Every structure is written in C-alpha cells, then in structure tokens.
Amino acid sequence: MTQIVVLTGGVGGAKLALGLSHILPDGALTAIVNTGDDFRHLGLHVSPDVDTLLYTLAGKANAAQGWGREGESWAFMAAVRELDGPDWFALGDGDMALHVLRTHRMAQGESLSQVTASFAARWNIASRIMPMSDDPVATMLATDDGLMEFQRYFVEQRCAPVVRAILFEGAEKARPAPGVVDAILSADAVLIAPSNPFLSVDPLLAVPGVRSALARTSAPVVAVSPLINGKAVKGPTAKLMGELHMPVDNDSIAQHYAGLIDAMLIDSGDPCDGTDIAIARCATLMTTLADKMRVAQAALDLATRLRA
Amino acid sequence: MTQIVVLTGGVGGAKLALGLSHILPDGALTAIVNTGDDFRHLGLHVSPDVDTLLYTLAGKANAAQGWGREGESWAFMAAVRELDGPDWFALGDGDMALHVLRTHRMAQGESLSQVTASFAARWNIASRIMPMSDDPVATMLATDDGLMEFQRYFVEQRCAPVVRAILFEGAEKARPAPGVVDAILSADAVLIAPSNPFLSVDPLLAVPGVRSALARTSAPVVAVSPLINGKAVKGPTAKLMGELHMPVDNDSIAQHYAGLIDAMLIDSGDPCDGTDIAIARCATLMTTLADKMRVAQAALDLATRLRA
Numbered sequence: 001m002t003q004i005v006v007l008t009g010g011v012g013g014a015k016l017a018l019g020l021s022h023i024l025p026d027g028a029l030t031a032i033v034n035t036g037d038d039f040r041h042l043g044l045h046v047s048p049d050v051d052t053l054l055y056t057l058a059g060k061a062n063a064a065q066g067w068g069r070e071g072e073s074w075a076f077m078a079a080v081r082e083l084d085g086p087d088w089f090a091l092g093d094g095d096m097a098l099h100v101l102r103t104h105r106m107a108q109g110e111s112l113s114q115v116t117a118s119f120a121a122r123w124n125i126a127s128r129i130m131p132m133s134d135d136p137v138a139t140m141l142a143t144d145d146g147l148m149e150f151q152r153y154f155v156e157q158r159c160a161p162v163v164r165a166i167l168f169e170g171a172e173k174a175r176p177a178p179g180v181v182d183a184i185l186s187a188d189a190v191l192i193a194p195s196n197p198f199l200s201v202d203p204l205l206a207v208p209g210v211r212s213a214l215a216r217t218s219a220p221v222v223a224v225s226p227l228i229n230g231k232a233v234k235g236p237t238a239k240l241m242g243e244l245h246m247p248v249d250n251d252s253i254a255q256h257y258a259g260l261i262d263a264m265l266i267d268s269g270d271p272c273d274g275t276d277i278a279i280a281r282c283a284t285l286m287t288t289l290a291d292k293m294r295v296a297q298a299a300l301d302l303a304t305r306l307r308a
Numbered sequence: 309m310t311q312i313v314v315l316t317g318g319v320g321g322a323k324l325a326l327g328l329s330h331i332l333p334d335g336a337l338t339a340i341v342n343t344g345d346d347f348r349h350l351g352l353h354v355s356p357d358v359d360t361l362l363y364t365l366a367g368k369a370n371a372a373q374g375w376g377r378e379g380e381s382w383a384f385m386a387a388v389r390e391l392d393g394p395d396w397f398a399l400g401d402g403d404m405a406l407h408v409l410r411t412h413r414m415a416q417g418e419s420l421s422q423v424t425a426s427f428a429a430r431w432n433i434a435s436r437i438m439p440m441s442d443d444p445v446a447t448m449l450a451t452d453d454g455l456m457e458f459q460r461y462f463v464e465q466r467c468a469p470v471v472r473a474i475l476f477e478g479a480e481k482a483r484p485a486p487g488v489v490d491a492i493l494s495a496d497a498v499l500i501a502p503s504n505p506f507l508s509v510d511p512l513l514a515v516p517g518v519r520s521a522l523a524r525t526s527a528p529v530v531a532v533s534p535l536i537n538g539k540a541v542k543g544p545t546a547k548l549m550g551e552l553h554m555p556v557d558n559d560s561i562a563q564h565y566a567g568l569i570d571a572m573l574i575d576s577g578d579p580c581d582g583t584d585i586a587i588a589r590c591a592t593l594m595t596t597l598a599d600k601m602r603v604a605q606a607a608l609d610l611a612t613r614l615r616a
Contacts, residue, residue, distance in 0.1 A: 043412035073383045079405030083430050093401035097387030100408075104351040122391050 002028055004300065005187040009034045009200020010049040011066045011234060012226060013193030014056035016299070017127070019292030020191075021057055023300070026126035030183040032210070034195070035112070035131045036139035036168055036203030037150045041089050044099040045106055049200065050116055050131055051098055058123035066234060069094045088156040113177040130183065132204045135174035139203050140167040150199065159236035163243045166198055171206035176213070184213040189303035192223035194284065196237045197256050198244070205260065214260055220306035221261045222299050225253050228267040228285055251275055262306050265299050278306060310336055312608065313495040313527075317342045317508020318357040319374040319542060321501030322364035324532060324607070325435070327600030328499070329365055331608070334434035338491040340518070342503070343420070343439045344447035344476055344511030345458045349397050352407040353414055356459075357508065358424055358439055359406055366431035374542060377402045396464040421485040438491065440512045443482035447511050448475040458507065467544035471551045474506055479514035484521070492521040497611035500531035502592065504545045505564050506552070513568065528570045528614035530607050533561050536575040536593055559583055570614050573607050586614060
C-alpha cells in the first residue's frame with residue numbers, strides 16, 4: 001500500500017503516526033490533524049495537535065511528557081509569572097518559536113496548512129502533516145461549570161468538570177484544508193488513530209467535507225481503539241464516556257464510529273462482541289518505538305485484509 | 309530637590325537613571341523614554357529603550373552586554389533559526405515575556421504607558437518610567453544605502469551605512485504620553501541623559517508637546533554630554549556627527565541642544581569653549597554603580613546651582 005492517511009489528535013495519535021512513518025516509505029503517510037484544540041493565547045495562534053505531530057515526526061518530542069519539545073527550557077514562563085501574566089498554559093522557550101512564527105506568518109496571509117507544511121519541510125519530515133481545516137473550529141465543552149474552551153477544560157481545569165455535551169464551533173462551515181479530501185479519496189487505507197474519539201477525532205468528523213470524503217473513499221477505514229482493558233492510556237476518554245452515559249468498552253467505540261469505519265483494531269485482551277465490523281487484535285499499548293511500529297503494522301494488515 | 313525628570317534613550321541613559329535612582333528618594337525620579345526605536349518584529353511590539361530602563365531599574369539588566377536580561381537564555385532564537393525565521397534581532401527567552409505580554413495587552417486596548425507602568429510596578433521599581441508617547445514614532449535613517457528603520461540600521465547593519473539625515477515619522481502628530489508634560493512642568497530639574505543626541509534624544513524633542521514643555525518649564529535643564537575625549541562611550545554618536553558634518557566635540561553637542569538646555573555636564577578632561585551656557589565637569593565614564601551615582605550627583609548639583 002502506497003498512500004496511507006491517518007486522522008489524528010495529539011499524543012496517542014502521534015504515536016501511531018510515528019510507528020507508521022517508520023514502516024512506510026517516505027512520503028507514503030499523510031496525517032490529517034485535529035485543530036479543534038487550537039486557540040489564541042497571549043495573542044499567539046497555538047495549534048497543539050499539529051505541533052505534537054510536528055515534534056513527534058521530527059524526532060523532537062518530549063515523549064515522557066507527551067507534549068512539547070525534548071530538552072525544553074522555561075525562562076519565558078518564569079518571566080511571564082514575574083510580570084503577573086497567565087501561566088495556566090505552559091509555553092516552552094523553544095516551543096514559542098512555532099507559535100510566534102505561525103502567528104506572524106498567518107497575520108501576513110499564509111494559511112495554517114501552508115505554515116505547517118513549511119515547518120515540516122524545514123525539519124525534513126517525510127510525511128505530510130495537514131491541519132483538518134484552515135478555517136477556525138473550536139471544540140467547546142458544555143459542563144456543569146459552564147461552557148468552556150477545550151484548553152480551559154483540558155489544561156486549566158485538568159478535565160475535572162463533568163461534561164454534558166461537546167460542540168465544535170465553526171465546524172459546519174469549515175472547509176477541509178487543501179489536500180485533505182484528495183488524500184482521503186486517493187488513499188489505500190484510512191486509519192483513525194487511538195486519539196480521544198469525542199475530543200480529538202469528532203472535530204475532524206464534524207467538518208462536513210472530511211466526513212463526506214470518508215464516506216466516499218474506496219479505501220478501507222480502520223479505527224484503532226483508544227481503550228485498553230476499559231481504560232484510556234492517557235486523558236479523559238473513559239471519564240467522558242461515563243459522563244456521556246456510554247459503557248466504557250470497545251462496543252461503544254465501534255458504535256460511535258458506526259457507518260464510518262470498516263474495521264477496528266483493539267487490544268489483545270479486550271472483548272468486542274456487539275458489532276459486525278471486522279475486528280483484529282494486538283497489544284495496543286504504545287510505549288516503545290517497537291510498540292508503535294507493531295500497532296501501525298497491525299492496523300495496516302487489517303486494512304490489507306479488508307482490501308483483499 | 310524632590311522631583312527629577314530624565315529624558316533618556318537606552319543604554320547610556322539607563323546608566324544615569326540608575327545612578328539617579330540610587331541617590332534620590334523613592335518616587336523622585338521620572339524617566340521619559342525614547343520610543344523612536346520601537347518596532348514590530350515577528351508581530352511583536354518591541355520597545356528597546358523602555359525595556360532597557362525596566363531591566364536596569366529592576367536590577368535585571370545584563371550590564372556587560374548593555375541590553376537585555378542578565379542570565380538570559382536563547383532557546384527561542386535557536387528554534388527560530390531551525391525554522392528559517394529571521395534571526396538578525398536577538399530576542400532572549402525571558403525577554404520574550406515583555407514583548408508577548410505587551411503586544412497582547414496593547415491589542416486588548418491598553419496603552420504602551422499603561423503596560424510599562426504595570427511592568428514597573430510588578431518589579432517594584434520606585435521610579436516612574438514613561439514612554440515619550442503612546443502614539444507611534446519611528447526613527448528612520450536616510451542613508452547611502454537607502455531609507456531604513458532604526459533597528460535595521462542599528463542592529464542588522466551595525467550602524468555601517470553613511471547617514472545623511474534622520475527622520476522621526478509620526479513625531480509631529482504624536483502626543484506626549486499621559487504624565488509626561490506634567491512631569492516636565494513640575495520638575496525641580498530636567499536632565500538630558502548622555503544618550504545619542506541624534507538617535508535617542510532627538511525623537512523625544514521631535515514630539516511637539518515634549519519640546520514645548522521643556523521650553524515652558526521653570527526647572528533648569530541640564531544635559532550630560534555623551535562624549536568623552538571626542539568619542540562616544542558606545543554606539544555611533546561620533547560616527548554620525550562626522551557624517552552630519554559636525555566637529556565631534558562638546559561645543560557641537562551644546563549647539564545641538566541650544567535654546568533647550570541651561571547647562572551641560574562634560575567629562576573632566578574635555579574642553580567646551582564656544583558656548584555661553586553653564587558648564588560643569590566630572591569624570592563622566594559610568595562603569596560601576598559608584599560612577600553612575602557620581603555622574604548623577606554632579607548633574608543634580610549643577611541643576612541646584614542654576615536654581616540658586
């Protein structure tokens with residue numbers, strides 16, 4: 001298979017993308033990335049999932065932390081605190097270059113996808129990284145503490161508020177970024193990364209052009225479940241599913257993606273009984289690079305079986 | 309004397325301001341600062357002379373370097389270079405907090421003088437630091453290599469181009485920042501710091517309200533010459549004077565400020581014969597804090613003599 005698309009959020013999705021990039025030829029992978037988490041902070045355009053993909057595929061990610069750059073320093077944040085600036089969202093010194101250059105170049109007329117492609121080229125990333133859209137989409141959470149932006153919920157409130165509904169402001173009017181629809185339609189397989197289905201993948205699916213391209217593509221669509229033994233590896237997936245009154249299991253995930261996916265890869269030990277899509281299993285915990293390559297290969301193998 | 313105003317540019321002027329702040333009671337000093345060097349870089353509002361005053365009076369300045377913060381780190385610039393961003397103007401990691409917070413707060417409607425006062429308060433600076441104006445003024449140099457912004461001339465070109473004329477775009481329409489005129493009119497003495505008269509002090513004097521307040525104040529106006537033995541301690545003063553066809557001596561400085569100043573403090577060894585304003589002498593090289601306090605005291609003593 002020569003062209004693979006992965007729809008992805010940040011951390012968990014980036015792990016799968018890294019695995020894919022190591023087993024596919026250069027240029028074969030296109031990551032289409034959630035931008036519902038994007039927000040303006042201190043006047044800067046911050047695009048967390050796009051940055052996580054950039055750092056991960058450039059070999060610059062802080063793997064232990066799950067976000068930001070390896071070897072990051074924090075003099076900027078220390079000075080922001082001195083000056084009574086907001087410190088709930090951490091911006092590393094090196095990381096600031098991405099935000100400042102992106103904000104500046106977008107103010108001068110470049111699109112998010114152009115800037116992203118340019119950064120990826122500078123860092124010799126052999127895969128394509130495309131934001132889902134160049135139009136603004138904002139993931140908003142209706143919680144018991146009121147409506148809040150994604151980063152306020154996720155970072156400032158550490159996912160503590162009880163979520164009643166999730167909205168993607170702007171999504172219905174957002175056009176897929178240039179290349180996104182073509183990539184999906186011409187792909188040999190489309191993978192949905194084990195990112196949070198509700199917070200990281202749903203924003204992608206909320207862009208009408210992305211959803212319809214998924215429906216139209218002849219490529220098999222394979223989701224990798226974010227759950228292992230009824231828990232998410234990281235983040236609020238399981239907590240959210242409880243709050244949204246879903247059983248925290250793979251059947252719920254399969255049902256959530258029903259009509260969009262042809263198959264799902266789940267963890268070796270996990271059940272998935274209530275669905276008629278194809279299911280494959282492997283150990284889906286991705287700690288080492290070998291883990292990431294194994295899960296990537298299993299997802300590709302599942303897609304190959306569907307094409308056969 | 310209870311209220312002292314110093315008109316100042318960056319490095320050399322900040323040294324005098326620091327000396328003054330050490331010999332005056334808290335709250336007695338008002339520094340009115342050149343903003344002709346201000347510019348937008350990477351979308352950020354950079355205000356170099358205001359920042360030098362802030363860092364110097366907060367005890368955070370890199371004294372050896374003459375600009376920026378002590379103990380600064382450079383991860384941001386390294387990442388900017390990785391991403392092919394412009395690196396001719398160095399922005400330290402801690403320094404970035406000033407630029408980002410200022411730009412953000414000004415975009416939300418605060419003035420430069422409000423933001424500056426707020427930073428000074430956070431750093432417990434006992435002196436007032438006022439930008440000369442909240443309106444944009446841009447020092448532009450007409451050179452043999454064309455018209456260029458101050459920072460392009462000063463930093464990128466290292467003052468190499470031959471200067472034919474200096475323009476202060478916007479100055480004629482700029483209003484003094486709130487408090488500036490009152491400070492000059494109610495001062496017991498007004499000092500002009502040994503900053504570059506053409507690049508750092510002239511922008512202040514080009515603001516009509518500042519110039520007229522200087523003309524109207526009953527306070528003695530005392531300039532500290534930037535020359536020692538026919539040379540400037542730092543920067544292009546002497547080179548500029550040559551290019552502008554002036555003898556590089558104190559008489560030229562006195563003539564440049566003629567009608568505005570009542571007296572001038574010059575270095576002990578230097579002549580100044582061709583002027584009828586009052587002249588006093590001391591060793592004006594300011595290396596140590598004791599030097600700065602000595603020069604500050606000599607300038608205040610000269611002003612006191614004029615008031616007697």
